[in-house]
Amino acid sequence: MLERDVFHQYGLVVEQQSQSKDGFSFRTADMNEFLLKRPVIEQEGEFPWYVMVAQYFNQQNEPTMVPIPSRRGKYIETLDNEAFILYQKPMRRFRNEQSDGQRLALLHRKGGNLLAAYDNLPATQPWQVRWQQRMDQMESFREELKNQGQTLREFDEWFIETFPYYSGLAENAVQYIVDAGIDSGTNPFEIRTLAFNRFSSSYHRSSDSLFPNDFILDHPARDLAEWIRFELFECDGDFDTVRMFLWDYHERRTLSKMDWNLMYARLLFPLPYVEAVEHYYSDGNLKEKERSLNAVQRIAKREGEREEIYRTLIHELMGEQSATMRKIDWLV
Numbered sequence: 001m002l003e004r005d006v007f008h009q010y011g012l013v014v015e016q017q018s019q020s021k022d023g024f025s026f027r028t029a030d031m032n033e034f035l036l037k038r039p040v041i042e043q044e045g046e047f048p049w050y051v052m053v054a055q056y057f058n059q060q061n062e063p064t065m066v067p068i069p070s071r072r073g074k075y076i077e078t079l080d081n082e083a084f085i086l087y088q089k090p091m092r093r094f095r096n097e098q099s100d101g102q103r104l105a106l107l108h109r110k111g112g113n114l115l116a117a118y119d120n121l122p123a124t125q126p127w128q129v130r131w132q133q134r135m136d137q138m139e140s141f142r143e144e145l146k147n148q149g150q151t152l153r154e155f156d157e158w159f160i161e162t163f164p165y166y167s168g169l170a171e172n173a174v175q176y177i178v179d180a181g182i183d184s185g186t187n188p189f190e191i192r193t194l195a196f197n198r199f200s201s202s203y204h205r206s207s208d209s210l211f212p213n214d215f216i217l218d219h220p221a222r223d224l225a226e227w228i229r230f231e232l233f234e235c236d237g238d239f240d241t242v243r244m245f246l247w248d249y250h251e252r253r254t255l256s257k258m259d260w261n262l263m264y265a266r267l268l269f270p271l272p273y274v275e276a277v278e279h280y281y282s283d284g285n286l287k288e289k290e291r292s293l294n295a296v297q298r299i300a301k302r303e304g305e306r307e308e309i310y311r312t313l314i315h316e317l318m319g320e321q322s323a324t325m326r327k328i329d330w331l332v
Contacts, residue, residue, distance in 0.1 A: 005079040033089040047075040050212040063090035064210040101248030111194030128174040166270040173269035180261040199223040200230035225266035239316040
């Protein structure tokens, strides 16, 4: 069935195929390799940009999957009654000889060079604006839950009880960016690159090629903060590991004062909590709701550990930079 659909939609003759959790891999008679992957949030109109990014990175010796259109010119196609995107795999793959920090710095430099060639790219929404919108929406919904007069579910009770604390963390993060912009007299988000939706050590080590739709336009500090968040909060990593990551990055792309400020602000913002709450109330799947409840409970129970990490982060990682950075009173 799959072979017939691939030939009908793309004109490719499948020689060998295998199935994975993401979709199907196959090889054609001319030894080209392809991957059929289910879409997540991709939109059809975004693919010309993804193709350009993939071609650019491949030219820069960064192996990247290239989206392939069907015979109808569509990038999201239906095969065997399911939606798929077809990618052609690059001829060469990653050899993970570089550290995460070295590799990320090079990608940021190359991504920044690509963006510099374009004058009409959309502006990057400042993080503090988006964060404030998300917290306002959550606060409004919390008030509705409190006043609805109906029996609350377990997650509702957890959300109502824990939200004030995380709202305070978010306010600290928002104000940190506002103050950093005032101190510098510049818009921090004028500097940007091709950043990952979510970068972590597991992404680097589990993928031998990049996907162009994993990238968005954003400040480089996004990837630094998310790598550190994953390492310290999800992998129980230590400061020595993170220090080496930042040093490797700094050797290839110098970290500015604004990089440090944005990185710290993003770590302060309680993103895992916010995402768990948003996911619970937007997904109707009962198993997904249970996962969101477990996530919020786990996050809340470990908050004491997180506060200690926030408290020591500047001193442990930022060295001389910490002397010029704003302090948060309750973390001093």
